[in-house]
Structures are given as C-alpha cells and as structure tokens.
Amino acid sequence: MVTTPTPYAGDTTRSPVVACIVGTIVSCILAAGIIIVHIPAPAPMWGSIMWVCIAAVLTAATIALILRKKPFARKRFFAVAKWVFLYILVLTGMGEYVMAFDGMRGETLVVMTVILLLFLVNIPMLWGFSVARHERTPN
Amino acid sequence: MSELVVNQAIAAAPKAQAGPFVPLWGIALDAAVLVALIVTIARNSVFGLDFFHVLGGALWISIDLIMGFIIGPIIRRLDVPARMVFSKNLMTKMMVVVPTAVICTLTSGWQLARLDNLFTTPYSPQHGWILAALIVVALLAIIAYVFLEPANIVVLTELRKPEPNGLLIGRMMQRFLYTAGILGVLQLSMIVIMVRLATW
Secondary structure: OOOOOOEHHHOOOOOHHHHHHHHHHHHHHHHHHHHHHHOOOOOOHHHHHHHHHHHHHHHHHHHHHHHHOOOOOHHHHHHHHHHHHHHHHHHHHHHHHHHHHOOOOHHHHHHHHHHHHHHHHHHHHHHHHHHHOOOEOOO | OHHHHHHHHHHHOOOOOOOOOOOHHHHHHHHHHHHHHHHHHHHOOHHHHHHHHHHHHHHHHHHHHHHHHHHHHHHHHOOHHHHHHHHHHHHHHHHHHHHHHHHHHHHHHHHHHHHOOOOOOOOOOOHHHHHHHHHHHHHHHHHHHHHHHHHHHHHHHHHOOOOOOHHHHHHHHHHHHHHHHHHHHHHHHHHHHHHHHHOO
C-alpha cells in the first residue's frame, strides 16, 4: 500500500528558509560580481562588503530558522547536507586555489574567501532542507 | 485519479535500495579528473586548460540542451513507471558527470582568460563579452543550485524509500525538466558569447 502522507511542518512551499538561502546566494554573487566587473582596476570594497554582510545576516537567520523548526527531519537533513558539503568543499577549494594561484591578496582575497565560505554553508543547507522538508510525519 | 495512477506505478516500480547515490567508480573518476585539472592549472598549460574548458563546456552545454529540449519532452510523454525507472538511472549518472564538468569548465575558463590577459588589459574590447559570460554563469549557478539540483536530490531520495511519494516525485521531475529547459536557453546564449570571443 502506497500512501501520500502529510509532509513535515507543512513547509513544502514558500519556505522562509529557502527565501533566506536564495537571498544569501544572490547577495554573494552580487558581492563577487562587484569585484569581478572592476578587474583589472581595484574595486571599491564597500559595495562587496555590504553584500557580504547582508549574506552573513541571512545565513544566521537561516540557521536560526532551521534550528527552531520542529518537527524536522534532522537526521535526513544532515545525511544529505554532509555529502553536499563535501562536494561544495571541493568546488570552493578549487576556487580558493585558483584565486591564491593567480596572486589575489589582501582585502579582495578576504572578501572572496568569505563569499566561498558562505556558499559552503548555504548550499548544503539548501539541499539538505529541500529533502528534509518533504519527510513525512511519523505515524 | 492521477494520484492513484502514480501510486500504482510506484508499487510496480523497483523497490527501495540502500547504498550511495553516486557509484564509487564515479567518485574515483571525478577525483582523478580534478587532480588532473589542479596539475594543469599549476603548470599553466594552455593546451591542458583549453582541453578542460572545451571538453567540460561541451559536456555541460550538450547535457543541458539535450535534457531541456530532447530528453525532457520524451520523459513527459512516458508512462509513469517507465519515467521513474529512467529518472532513477539518469539522475545517478548526472550526479557523476555534471558537477565535475562544471568545475572543469569554470576553473579552466577563468585561467584561460587570465593567460589571455583579459583581466589585466584595462577596458579591452572583449570586456563586455567576458562580463556577459559571467552574468550568464551567475544565472546558471542560481538556477542549478537553487532549483535543479535540489529537485534531483529529492527525486533520488524519494525513489529509495520503501513507499515513495508519487505526487512529490512528479512535481520535482516537472521542476527538473523545466529548469533544464531554461538552462538550455541560457546555454545557447553562452555558445554565442564563446564563439564571439573565440573568433575575435
């Protein structure tokens, strides 16, 4: 017998968690974009730093929202997130390697590293949450 | 009614299985490719970087176009059990190929642009085209990471359960196929940009 039970927490559409993570990703891309469009000239860093700060606040909000979510399939969330983390670690590691190899230093390198770290945290949370939000309520 | 049909299809489909999503040979292959990419970057080999960029880009663009415009419409026309079996096999292979192709394309492309002095020549005529390529990549990244891959993972996870949620699988497959189509359109614009840069 196959059933289609109610999902956890009724949070399968328009979740604030997903909205925060999408906001973070867009903020990170804007922060990196400001630096990239100015190449080879040095970019004014205040714009990138502002977007990175927005992304950091949204990330904190996402973590708080996930921690407060009950009931929530934490086991499933971490089962997915840990492998996605490994994949994104390789991806961001390649990015960091390329930036360091190309001689990027100073404030720019710090901002780009923070952007990569935010990606590293947010993408696993998004993929893990996407799966965990559809876990069923235990009978 | 449609829920009943989907549930019957799931009951007929192969049952849940344990083990990793991605086959171990796939992880080993990906690791070998990434090590080769790191060595190529460290050696500043133009041939190697071109090879990785062309091969990775060709794979990435072809997969997006084929998924969006050929496989997608075919899957939509299949009956539900066939669609589920096909999706299960396809998604697993996609998890092996696509992420590595994306990493190779982007990393080697960035290095090629650097070696071609596209980042050191102030306001070069190609600057606008490079920016356009970066904007398309940003859009591709947002769509792939926010919509396409989560749908892929949800389908894979659901298909491994003893009692998969048919409606959820159907919804996620729809999302996967639509976003693959959007990626296909974006990839067409990327082809135009890359051909323009290559024939400058």
